[in-house]
Amino acid sequence: MNFDPFIIPFSVGATFLFVWLFGKLFGWIYTLPKRDQKKLQRHVFSFRILRTFGEIVRECLLHFRLFRINALLGYMHASLAAGWFLLIIFGTVESKVQSGKAFNMPYDPIFYRFFNHAPAHTIQLQTLSFLMDTFLLLVLSAVVFAWFKRLRSKWFGMRRTTRQSRVDRVALTALWLVFPLRFLAESATGAIYGNGDFFTGILGRASESDAVFRMIEYPAWWAYSISLCGFFVLLPFSRYMHIPAEIILVTFRRAGIGHLRRFSAFADIEVESCSRCGVCIDTCQLQKDVDIREVLPVYFLRSIRERDTNEKGASKCLVCGKCAQACPVRIDVNNQRIVQREEFNSNKNFQPLHFEKAQYSGGGKIGYYAGCMTHLTPSIKLAMVKILLAAEADFVFLDQEGSLCCGRPMLLAGEFNGAAAIAMRNEKLIKDCGIETLITSCPICLKMFSEEYQLNIPVLHHSQYIEQILEENKITLNLNRSSYTYHDPCELGRGLGIYDAPRSILTKAGKLIEPDLVRKHAPCCGGSIGSVNLTHAEKKAVTTIAIGKYVETHADILVVSCPLCKKTFVGPNKIKVMDIAEIVADRCEK
Amino acid sequence: MSAKNFGFSIHKDRQIDYDKNYREFYYRVKAVEPSISLCISCGNCTATCSAGNFTSMNLRNVILLAARGEVNNLGDNVSACLLCGKCQLGCPRGVNTRNVVIAIRKELKIRRKP
Numbered sequence: 001m002n003f004d005p006f007i008i009p010f011s012v013g014a015t016f017l018f019v020w021l022f023g024k025l026f027g028w029i030y031t032l033p034k035r036d037q038k039k040l041q042r043h044v045f046s047f048r049i050l051r052t053f054g055e056i057v058r059e060c061l062l063h064f065r066l067f068r069i070n071a072l073l074g075y076m077h078a079s080l081a082a083g084w085f086l087l088i089i090f091g092t093v094e095s096k097v098q099s100g101k102a103f104n105m106p107y108d109p110i111f112y113r114f115f116n117h118a119p120a121h122t123i124q125l126q127t128l129s130f131l132m133d134t135f136l137l138l139v140l141s142a143v144v145f146a147w148f149k150r151l152r153s154k155w156f157g158m159r160r161t162t163r164q165s166r167v168d169r170v171a172l173t174a175l176w177l178v179f180p181l182r183f184l185a186e187s188a189t190g191a192i193y194g195n196g197d198f199f200t201g202i203l204g205r206a207s208e209s210d211a212v213f214r215m216i217e218y219p220a221w222w223a224y225s226i227s228l229c230g231f232f233v234l235l236p237f238s239r240y241m242h243i244p245a246e247i248i249l250v251t252f253r254r255a256g257i258g259h260l261r262r263f264s265a266f267a268d269i270e271v272e273s274c275s276r277c278g279v280c281i282d283t284c285q286l287q288k289d290v291d292i293r294e295v296l297p298v299y300f301l302r303s304i305r306e307r308d309t310n311e312k313g314a315s316k317c318l319v320c321g322k323c324a325q326a327c328p329v330r331i332d333v334n335n336q337r338i339v340q341r342e343e344f345n346s347n348k349n350f351q352p353l354h355f356e357k358a359q360y361s362g363g364g365k366i367g368y369y370a371g372c373m374t375h376l377t378p379s380i381k382l383a384m385v386k387i388l389l390a391a392e393a394d395f396v397f398l399d400q401e402g403s404l405c406c407g408r409p410m411l412l413a414g415e416f417n418g419a420a421a422i423a424m425r426n427e428k429l430i431k432d433c434g435i436e437t438l439i440t441s442c443p444i445c446l447k448m449f450s451e452e453y454q455l456n457i458p459v460l461h462h463s464q465y466i467e468q469i470l471e472e473n474k475i476t477l478n479l480n481r482s483s484y485t486y487h488d489p490c491e492l493g494r495g496l497g498i499y500d501a502p503r504s505i506l507t508k509a510g511k512l513i514e515p516d517l518v519r520k521h522a523p524c525c526g527g528s529i530g531s532v533n534l535t536h537a538e539k540k541a542v543t544t545i546a547i548g549k550y551v552e553t554h555a556d557i558l559v560v561s562c563p564l565c566k567k568t569f570v571g572p573n574k575i576k577v578m579d580i581a582e583i584v585a586d587r588c589e590k
Numbered sequence: 591m592s593a594k595n596f597g598f599s600i601h602k603d604r605q606i607d608y609d610k611n612y613r614e615f616y617y618r619v620k621a622v623e624p625s626i627s628l629c630i631s632c633g634n635c636t637a638t639c640s641a642g643n644f645t646s647m648n649l650r651n652v653i654l655l656a657a658r659g660e661v662n663n664l665g666d667n668v669s670a671c672l673l674c675g676k677c678q679l680g681c682p683r684g685v686n687t688r689n690v691v692i693a694i695r696k697e698l699k700i701r702r703k704p
């Protein structure tokens with residue numbers, strides 16, 4: 001058995017880490033609801049687990065999504081993760097091949113060169129030794145890139161980078177030391193005994209005498225072991241917890257486990273999976289336009305993890321989802337946000353007092369539900385009625401006399417009980433009307449209907465319906481020379497993935513000029529119902545900057561497909577703002 | 591003895607007595623949501639209110655009573671609010687009405703806990 005006292009720090013650190021991680025994993029699985037435990041079990045013992053492995057390799061090792069964001073950033077993460085992983089795997093193989101035994105000490109591969117002075121003599125060992133040097137070079141290149149990123153983050157596609165906490169900085173230092181120290185230690189041993197390969201042999205070949213190497217060899221192995229120990233011990237308390245947590249997250253997610261209406265094991269795994277890469281920072285309009293940083297997922301998730309109250313971060317956020325769509329770990333930040341709001345919630349006992357009075361009118365196949373925001377922008381509902389009449393649809397205006405709220409604003413405020421109570425009542429009202437298709441003008445309602453209601457009938461946004469009747473030639477548009485630019489509402493675009501229907505209508509109505517940021521990158525109008533306490537001035541700043549980008553396109557009309565966006569954008573602007581239904585109503589011919 | 595019907599009645603005294611009223615309530619809410627002080631009691635919020643369609647919720651009145659420190663009957667009203675945010679769109683003064691409601695709810699709860 002190989003032994004030297006310097007393996008002790010490494011072994012202590014590694015043991016601690018393993019015990020901690022298994023404890024964590026056990027805790028997570030234990031606190032899952034029974035239903036989710038079953039799902040997990042079924043997933044792990046099925047062939048679907050192979051796809052999960054695939055995703056783990058793609059995302060946790062090779063970091064494909066980061067490559068898509070920026071090649072340098074992707075290379076930096078991938079070479080560190082994959083390089084280190086390969087070092088561990090091939091190191092293990094190398095030490096087993098060399099000793100000829102299937103079982104050896106777990107630290108043998110880590111300190112292999114120290115214990116095996118003989119140069120590689122067989123072709124297998126030579127190949128392995130060559131590979132090991134290649135992987136070490138790969139990892140070291142990642143470390144160099146990481147240093148470089150500190151100086152020139154723009155090259156990595158990031159304007160602002162994360163402000164790291166103290167424990168993160170210490171862990172980072174330990175990590176950055178591990179591989180240069182390994183290189184130094186292996187090089188020193190290589191110089192003395194001539195067992196270094198093309199890379200770890202460089203120092204030995206460069207100098208004649210090995211006196212210096214004899215002096216530094218032993219301390220270097222000690223330092224290597226200590227830095228590994230430091231990293232392992234700090235890992236659970238630093239951002240590097242994301243390495244094991246992300247693997248679990250991918251598995252849980254693929255097993256069909258998701259957020260609950262409280263802070264659950266799944267939410268905890270997500271929080272720990274945030275690598276604090278900072279990719280989300282540049283996407284956030286609150287950060288860019290009004291300098292509110294508490295909302296940024298990177299800091300917000302950190303405050304959750306550290307059990308810090310961050311009420312501002314929870315409540316100011318627009319829940320626009322721009323950060324979430326950028327996140328390479330696919331953390332569901334929006335749900336994290338509203339779950340945290342529940343913690344500050346003040347009205348857990350909301351009872352919709354007299355909402356039995358609410359009544360909707362039935363008597364048609366298609367039900368048109370304007371939604372309360374649309375009642376505040378009456379031109380939209382009038383336009384929709386005109387279109388429905390033109391298409392000779394058998395329709396009924398459900399909430400002509402005013403609607404009960406769909407419940408989503410309350411859900412976004414984190415008041416789950418109230419939201420569920422309203423939704424239940426509203427769902428019943430809609431069902432009692434006996435319609436076969438539901439059309440709504442409000443993306444907020446639409447999102448709620450499709451995700452929280454069990455209506456069992458098709459639910460469409462009015463843009464989808466208009467696209468449909470245009471295709472069926474129930475109405476036609478007379479073309480004119482107007483040019484349009486289109487704003488993707490958060491709830492309709494990022495929220496529901498409806499990007500094409502409005503665009504297909506607009507290309508039929510005139511010329512569509514797209515701004516810089518479209519589809520999932522489109523800005524929030526600033527009026528989002530998702531924010532609880534953004535001030536009027538802050539909203540105004542976000543709105544002004546957002547609309548500026550549309551003005552730059554020099555289109556005649558800014559088209560939206562959400563009453564709230566319209567209400568937010570209208571004002572003394574250099575561009576006219578209209579809902580897509582109004583455009584169609586103006587031009588439709590039978 | 592039944593009261594004699596004189597053909598008119600007298601309202602209960604509606605004197606606003608700042609010595610008795612809980613004015614501190616208003617300042618505490620204002621600390622959480624400063625925009626409450628911008629309200630001019632125009633009533634736009636009440637006109638748009640979804641909850642007001644079905645209940646006695648009247649945000650203009652709620653804010654007015656809160657400002658006077660007459661907080662005893664606020665509870666039922668503010669707990670009917672759906673947080674739908676229509677009032678906010680209607681408000682000409684940029685009052686963050688949703689958060690006013692949330693802040694009032696919170697304050698009422700703190701007060702109820704003796």
Ligand code: SF4
Binds near residue numbers: 331
């Ligand atoms: S939330 Fe996502 S994008 Fe933001 S720092 Fe965390 S992992 Fe990176």
Ligand code: SF4
Binds near residue numbers: 283284
């Ligand atoms: S949801 Fe929008 S406002 Fe909130 S942190 Fe993300 S990008 Fe910023």
Ligand code: SF4
Binds near residue numbers: 670671674677678688
């Ligand atoms: S948020 Fe409340 S007070 Fe305002 S309109 Fe909606 S229900 Fe009424």
Ligand code: SF4
Binds near residue numbers: 631632634650653687
């Ligand atoms: S609309 Fe605004 S200013 Fe008018 S009463 Fe309501 S809160 Fe006050």
